[in-house]
Amino acid sequence: xxxxxxxxxxxxxxxPEPSAPVANYVPYVISGKMVFVSxxxxxxxxxxxxxxxxxxxxxxxxxAAARLSALNILAQIKAACNGDFGRVKRIVKLxxxxxxxxxxxxxxxxxxxxxxxxxxxxxxxxxxxxxxFAVSAPSLPLDVAVEIDAIVEIE
Amino acid sequence: xxxxxxxxxxxxxxxPEPSAPVANYVPYVISGKMVFVSxxxxxxxxxxxxxxxxxxxxxxxxxAAARLSALNILAQIKAACNGDFGRVKRIVKLxxxxxxxxxxxxxxxxxxxxxxxxxxxxxxxxxxxxxxFAVSAPSLPLDVAVEIDAIVEIE
Amino acid sequence: xxxxxxxxxxxxxxxPEPSAPVANYVPYVISGKMVFVSxxxxxxxxxxxxxxxxxxxxxxxxxAAARLSALNILAQIKAACNGDFGRVKRIVKLxxxxxxxxxxxxxxxxxxxxxxxxxxxxxxxxxxxxxxFAVSAPSLPLDVAVEIDAIVEIE
Numbered sequence: 001x002x003x004x005x006x007x008x009x010x011x012x013x014x015x016p017e018p019s020a021p022v023a024n025y026v027p028y029v030i031s032g033k034m035v036f037v038s039x040x041x042x043x044x045x046x047x048x049x050x051x052x053x054x055x056x057x058x059x060x061x062x063x064a065a066a067r068l069s070a071l072n073i074l075a076q077i078k079a080a081c082n083g084d085f086g087r088v089k090r091i092v093k094l095x096x097x098x099x100x101x102x103x104x105x106x107x108x109x110x111x112x113x114x115x116x117x118x119x120x121x122x123x124x125x126x127x128x129x130x131x132x133f134a135v136s137a138p139s140l141p142l143d144v145a146v147e148i149d150a151i152v153e154i155e
Numbered sequence: 156x157x158x159x160x161x162x163x164x165x166x167x168x169x170x171p172e173p174s175a176p177v178a179n180y181v182p183y184v185i186s187g188k189m190v191f192v193s194x195x196x197x198x199x200x201x202x203x204x205x206x207x208x209x210x211x212x213x214x215x216x217x218x219a220a221a222r223l224s225a226l227n228i229l230a231q232i233k234a235a236c237n238g239d240f241g242r243v244k245r246i247v248k249l250x251x252x253x254x255x256x257x258x259x260x261x262x263x264x265x266x267x268x269x270x271x272x273x274x275x276x277x278x279x280x281x282x283x284x285x286x287x288f289a290v291s292a293p294s295l296p297l298d299v300a301v302e303i304d305a306i307v308e309i310e
Numbered sequence: 311x312x313x314x315x316x317x318x319x320x321x322x323x324x325x326p327e328p329s330a331p332v333a334n335y336v337p338y339v340i341s342g343k344m345v346f347v348s349x350x351x352x353x354x355x356x357x358x359x360x361x362x363x364x365x366x367x368x369x370x371x372x373x374a375a376a377r378l379s380a381l382n383i384l385a386q387i388k389a390a391c392n393g394d395f396g397r398v399k400r401i402v403k404l405x406x407x408x409x410x411x412x413x414x415x416x417x418x419x420x421x422x423x424x425x426x427x428x429x430x431x432x433x434x435x436x437x438x439x440x441x442x443f444a445v446s447a448p449s450l451p452l453d454v455a456v457e458i459d460a461i462v463e464i465e
Contacts, residue, residue: 024276029286036248039288093346104449121334131339133349133459136449139259139291149288179431180442194443292445294414
């Protein structure tokens with residue numbers, strides 16, 4: 001167990017099995033030193049967090065959803081590194097989508113995505129500090145509140 | 156005609172002329188080994204597929220729209236490779252947007268984008284397997300149902 | 311003052327102080343030769359442009375919003391280059407989100423994002439020609455009309 005696995009354990013986080021491809025796309029692609037992780041939704045097994053800002057999703061629920069996305073992203077990164085988190089050089093970029101109505105309180109969108117950003121920094125420290133966008137969408141796949149993709153530099 | 160052109164022909168697909176820039180952006184940029192293809196909409200010539208999930212777009216119509224986007228992406232990739240599809244090493248990432256209302260059946264969003272994903276794998280085989288996100292937007296440019304961008308590794 | 315700074319000055323543009331990180335994400339990450347700039351919103355200091363296409367945002371107001379995003383992107387690029395715009399090799403990609411209702415006139419979405427695209431080409435010439443997507447979102451953070459992220463190649 002390397003330092004990152006230990007950190008994940010210390011934080012009380014449990015990584016899911018990385019999801020398998022469900023269609024003609026795959027959970028990640030490695031190109032050169034970059035890992036492109038597919039959009040990871042706020043669902044782990046039967047635990048899905050749905051809802052929509054401005055309707056039936058609180059900021060706290062949204063952040064919990066973003067944490068599920070974060071765990072799914074971490075599981076995919078680990079798989080991309082053949083299990084060795086020590087190869088992660090930098091979380092480069094997150095692209096965050098939250099389900100929201102036009103009437104959502106707009107300060108809530110970045111707060112929700114912080115649920116994922118905070119885990120990246122808690123786990124990887126300065127190497128977890130990333131660029132990102134945080135936007136909204138009227139609907140996301142499979143009744144989830146959050147979908148987040150990632151670009152990661154590995155060595 | 157190389158193997159990929161043959162495959163495209165065998166699949167009965169006809170690539171459009173790659174669209175020209177219409178403003179101060181361009182259909183693709185090559186940076187190092189990566190081609191960044193601009194968002195390609197579900198419109199080829201006068202054949203545009205519009206509509207919105209949850210309103211007036213069926214999954215089948217959406218998939219047909221995603222196939223138009225796929226053909227436009229393929230045309231741009233070919234142009235970026237100076238006509239030689241043999242230089243394509245990997246379809247790295249697709250970013251898929253579908254017009255949808257908040258009331259859309261959410262399982263339909265990934266199904267729609269599969270219309271593009273499936274063509275990439277039909278044409279390029281394993282090299283066509285890509286990371287992606289599939290989300291929705293309330294409106295897309297020029298009355299189209301689908302917009303998809305791409306990152307492609309070439310050699 | 312190099313040629314790009316001179317150009318920015320000649321265009322009458324004034325770059326803001328690059329915004330500092332407000333959470334566990336950062337305004338940009340450099341990975342190899344690529345700078346990934348976080349989504350930059352249409353707000354500089356107290357000057358924020360909000361509104362929504364199809365509701366209370368005109369195309370002209372949207373373009374002004376996209377110009378604020380452009381200035382914020384330029385400020386982050388300059389910071390990433392330690393103040394030397396001469397290191398910019400290519401504006402590779404913009405990802406543009408405009409707040410819009412499903413009822414927005416859809417030709418307006420690309421017109422709005424042109425407000426940012428045009429500045430990139432005015433400032434960098436051919437090196438400013440970029441790939442992009444231009445889509446919409448029901449809501450964007452902090453009551454802004456536009457959010458745009460960027461990928462830039464530097465040397």
